[in-house]
Amino acid sequence: MKKAIISISIVLASLLALALCFTFILKPAIVNAAEEIFGDLNYDERVNTKDISILQRVVLGIYEAIVTEPPIETAPLTATPTKVPTPMADFGPSFTLKTCSVFHRVCCIGDSATAGHIEYGYAQDGTLTYGVRMRRNEDYAWPAYMAKITGNEYINLGISGATVYSWLESATFDSSINTIKVSASWKDKDPVSGEYVKDSFEMTVNDTDTIGAYLIGLGMNDTYLTDGKCKLPLGTIEDIGTDKETFYAAYSRLIEKIHEVSPQAKIFVQTMLENMSDERLEYNEAIRYIANYYREREQFPIAVHVLDLYNYRQLYKVDSIDDDKFGGHWSPVSYQQFAELLSMIWSEYINTHVTQFQDVHLVPTK
Numbered sequence: 362m363k364k365a366i367i368s369i370s371i372v373l374a375s376l377l378a379l380a381l382c383f384t385f386i387l388k389p390a391i392v393n394a395a396e397e398i399f400g401d402l403n404y405d406e407r408v409n410t411k412d413i414s415i416l417q418r419v420v421l422g423i424y425e426a427i428v429t430e431p432p433i434e435t436a437p438l439t440a441t442p443t444k445v446p447t448p449m450a451d452f453g454p455s456f457t458l459k460t461c462s463v464f465h466r467v468c469c470i471g472d473s474a475t476a477g478h479i480e481y482g483y484a485q486d487g488t489l490t491y492g493v494r495m496r497r498n499e500d501y502a503w504p505a506y507m508a509k510i511t512g513n514e515y516i517n518l519g520i521s522g523a524t525v526y527s528w529l530e531s532a533t534f535d536s537s538i539n540t541i542k543v544s545a546s547w548k549d550k551d552p553v554s555g556e557y558v559k560d561s562f563e564m565t566v567n568d569t570d571t572i573g574a575y576l577i578g579l580g581m582n583d584t585y586l587t588d589g590k591c592k593l594p595l596g597t598i599e600d601i602g603t604d605k606e607t608f609y610a611a612y613s614r615l616i617e618k619i620h621e622v623s624p625q626a627k628i629f630v631q632t633m634l635e636n637m638s639d640e641r642l643e644y645n646e647a648i649r650y651i652a653n654y655y656r657e658r659e660q661f662p663i664a665v666h667v668l669d670l671y672n673y674r675q676l677y678k679v680d681s682i683d684d685d686k687f688g689g690h691w692s693p694v695s696y697q698q699f700a701e702l703l704s705m706i707w708s709e710y711i712n713t714h715v716t717q718f719q720d721v722h723l724v725p726t727k
Contacts, residue, residue: 460708462511463721464573464627468518468541468566469504470528470615471578475519477502478690497521497562501693504576506700516566520545524583524593525611534618541566541622569622573724576668577615578631580648583608584641591640595647601654608644612651620663625724627664629707632671645671664717668707676702 469475477498497519499505504515520528520543533542546561566572583593596607602617603610612630619628630652632645648667655663677699691699711718 458708458712459511459704460711461507461704462513463711463718464511464513465724465726466514466516466572467504467507467574467576468516468569468572468623469507469576469578470619471519471576472523472528472582473519473521473690474581475502475504475517475578476521477505477517477519477693477696478521479692498693501696503696503700503703506697507704510700510704516564516572518543518564518566519578520562522547522582523579525579525608525615526583526593526606528579529611529615529618532618534622536621539567539569539622541569568727570625571725571727572623572626573721574627574629575619575623576629576631579612579615580608580633580641580644581635584633584644586640591644595640595643598650598654601651609647609651612648613655616651616655616663616665625720627666627718627721629666629668629710631668634670634674634677666710666714666717668703668710670703670706673702673706676706 477500479498479501497517499517502517502519504517504519508515518532518541520531523531523545531543531545534540535542542563542565544561544563546559548557548559583591585592591608593611594607596605596609598609600607600609601613604614616628616630619626630648632648633641635641649669652665652667655665
């Protein structure tokens, strides 16, 4: 027993002696040798040094093991990013689902952006210059691309240059026969002859009781300034439901007219993407207020929902959309991409408010 205790004591004493030797003799020697070889090089520079011998690499390895630890890999430090409204990272996993295809028949009401207004023309040197104005291009407008994306019917009632008030003046709603009739005309200067040529647009939408959803994209022309004043005055919340010639009044009347001919349809109002003036922010806020007013009122609520495109404006800040303008209007490329993004934004809204859309099957189909 005594021999065993003596043996263990000898082993422990030997280990202690080795530890002391390493701490006070061997470790300082290795540190000094490594520092003489590599000087003030940092860790990354040391491990990437090629012009050293095998023995020196052994010394370096021991040095790093006993003196320092390799740095833990972390994401590079960056400045705190500016929070943009509703970035892609905030979207749920259902963002790419085309849930908006649940609506079999959709009516789109808007201005030139909805009508597919395209301007083009070529100078003698082949460059694209201001020239020909095509106010309606249904086949290349975003509603046509939405129809391809969803496989459903999209009705385009866009009128170039329309304000909410002027669009209402161009439309007739008849709930007795379930129709909407839109008629508009305009004159454009021919780039060759210089003469003004009249053109017009007429459409009658039948069976409005079978329309499952309306997309309203109006407000851009209302906010254009002339002599410091908006084309259509904003008005106040007191104008809602009145016949006044203000944005609050006209927008609310449009919602009521739609509800008369399509009582079971869901109405989606779009805020404006571009902030060209402080006034536009106020008009966007009016759109939000009007939608909430009708959806949340206690008596006879109307299913009005806000597709707040302004909060998604960073998605549209890509070269193929942001720089693809001629005469203030997009080309077919941008209209198609607008439709792709709109289908995702719209679907995301439905997916995050799903209980409000569980009755869409009650809308009769044609």
